[in-house]
Amino acid sequence: MKLFNTLIAGGLLTISFLVIPVATKAQTFQEKVAENAVKEWQNFHNPPIVVRTKADTEIRRDTGTTERPLEYAQCNIVNRYWRSVKTPPRGDFCRLPRIADETRGGWDKYPWSAAFISFIMKQSGAGDQFKYSVLHATYIVDAVKNRDNPNASFRGYPIDWIRPSVGDLICAPRGKNAADVTYQKIAKRDKGDFKSHCDIVVAKNNNQLEVIGGNVGDSVAKTIVSLDAQGHIKVTKPDFRPWFVVIKNNLR
Numbered sequence: 001m002k003l004f005n006t007l008i009a010g011g012l013l014t015i016s017f018l019v020i021p022v023a024t025k026a027q028t029f030q031e032k033v034a035e036n037a038v039k040e041w042q043n044f045h046n047p048p049i050v051v052r053t054k055a056d057t058e059i060r061r062d063t064g065t066t067e068r069p070l071e072y073a074q075c076n077i078v079n080r081y082w083r084s085v086k087t088p089p090r091g092d093f094c095r096l097p098r099i100a101d102e103t104r105g106g107w108d109k110y111p112w113s114a115a116f117i118s119f120i121m122k123q124s125g126a127g128d129q130f131k132y133s134v135l136h137a138t139y140i141v142d143a144v145k146n147r148d149n150p151n152a153s154f155r156g157y158p159i160d161w162i163r164p165s166v167g168d169l170i171c172a173p174r175g176k177n178a179a180d181v182t183y184q185k186i187a188k189r190d191k192g193d194f195k196s197h198c199d200i201v202v203a204k205n206n207n208q209l210e211v212i213g214g215n216v217g218d219s220v221a222k223t224i225v226s227l228d229a230q231g232h233i234k235v236t237k238p239d240f241r242p243w244f245v246v247i248k249n250n251l252r
Helices: 029-043 072-082 096-102 113-124 136-145
Strands: 002-008 013-019 049-052 058-061 154-158 169-173 196-205 208-213 221-226 245-249
Touching: 029 072, 029 113, 029 196, 029 208, 029 245, 072 113, 113 136, 113 196, 113 208, 136 154, 136 169, 136 196, 136 245
Parallel strands: 049 221
Antiparallel strands: 002 013, 049 058, 154 245, 169 196, 169 245, 196 208, 208 221
16 A cells, blocks of 8 residues: 655645555466466467357367367477376377377377376466376266365266366266266276366356367367256267266365
8 A cells, every 4th residue: 555645736735645456366276277278279279169069060160270280389289288197108299190100090099188187287286186197087086086075176076966167177988988988887986997088167158168178189179068058068969078077176
């Protein structure tokens, strides 16, 4: 707080006034998570937003660029993501695709979407409260196990139990055995070893979420997810991601 004096009309009158600084609201951990995810999305030249529509089709709404394979400069960014987990691919990730291509592999041979989530959480200051891993299943199972633990920073719920908010994760199984992965089954597991994918909620507007994830079309991409009238993730047909878990981010 500062006191200022103003001299008026040759010193005949002095007016004193106070300047009171306005306190700025501290950024929450959830806001940091969303902000850092958006920054990484922008590093990938804002790839097209994937829009999930009621017609059960996938529409790509272009944001000024076209979808393209991961570039060498961008794979250096992915190297940063890998350093957030304990068991990254050996060597330089930027060289691995060339090796994979020779064996008819490709980028998908080295999925990095969980490394992306781990990087965002570590960058945002999660410390030892998050289960950093090369597998989404690791922190999905951990969050589901902690669903009823009031002290847990990350708690996993079925999608029809809770309304997702900015900073939360939404997750889905993937692969040919995706239909066999259910909330009830993973609640009985001691570890996560199933194929899956998680995105970070970065915005919530009326009846939809904006979520960002890594290794989506060889990029960091944003997806629009529809909500039902109660604010829960809308259950859709199998050609969409079969979202089944909301990981509530309660870290303070």
